[in-house]
Amino acid sequence: MTSREESAETLRRAGHRVTSAKLLVMEALRHAGDHLSATSVIDQVRRDAPHVSESTVYRTLGALRDSRLISETTFGHGEVAYEWLEERSHHHLVCSQCGAVDELSDEVVAGFAKQLSDAHGFNADLQHLAVPGICARCSRDSEAAGE
Amino acid sequence: MTSREESAETLRRAGHRVTSAKLLVMEALRHAGDHLSATSVIDQVRRDAPHVSESTVYRTLGALRDSRLISETTFGHGEVAYEWLEERSHHHLVCSQCGAVDELSDEVVAGFAKQLSDAHGFNADLQHLAVPGICARCSRDSEAAGE
DNA sequence: CCAGCAAATGCAACAACTTGCAAGAGCGAG
């Protein structure tokens, strides 16, 4: 089964109609295997299909996010980032000083969610968190520089 | 000391010049004692000073946020929300189903930050988190309705 | 009080989304 056919099947299972615009958006994200801004998804899609309108891409990204096929995340700066969601869920530590974006496994975050469930009965939905702060390297550097 | 004078003093301590636009923005947020959208801050400010431009308010909100005098938060839907930061830090649990916004004390969140520090040396900066999910009431309701 | 510099502001253009509406296309029933 080609990637395109897989995407079509995924769309059907999620209750969407299979359209070329949606397939193109999905392929762009799956192929990139990284965080992409809406604008770069638009550019990507338009290389193959120049007629697709911006609003269709924005709407498609929203729909895929609602169906939990992709994540939508606001890192500190710049545009909102979209990413194809693989099975294993992950999160990010974003350094406000040097801009580094490190990966964070789900364990600690799942622990946090469990705390919220135990303490407040709240069923947190943390699919792809971006935690802002200062990374280990930057902390070390500023300490060395006389704090 | 009036609230305005306190605000002026706070501005000076944060290294800003004391201008009427900044004071008006601060007073709007302090007086509201709640989350306000940028647009409603603009409306508020313009009731007193119609000449102040939108961009000045946006820039002021950004500056106050950088100086950690106010929080800037994206709840699931709608505009970005700004809030005057009181001493005691707090967070929110936002129900994606019924829209309820509950308060969350800093304890659980501080525990999460400590985990990140211990496990990754990352110094997380979580001033005013909005955690999305399903609230206790909605979970109970959908369970009762035959899951 | 005054001069001078840097910060702050207004304005207009721009960028990043969002929405209402009419036209087009996927898909299930027959």
Next chain:
DNA sequence: CTCGCTCTTGCAAGTTGTTGCATTTGCTGG
């Protein structure tokens, strides 16, 4: 295969937020 319902799309206009630049204004030092 065709019909028709409903989901999707394109387009244009509207929001929300950002930025470059010329001008104004707060503040510091004399």
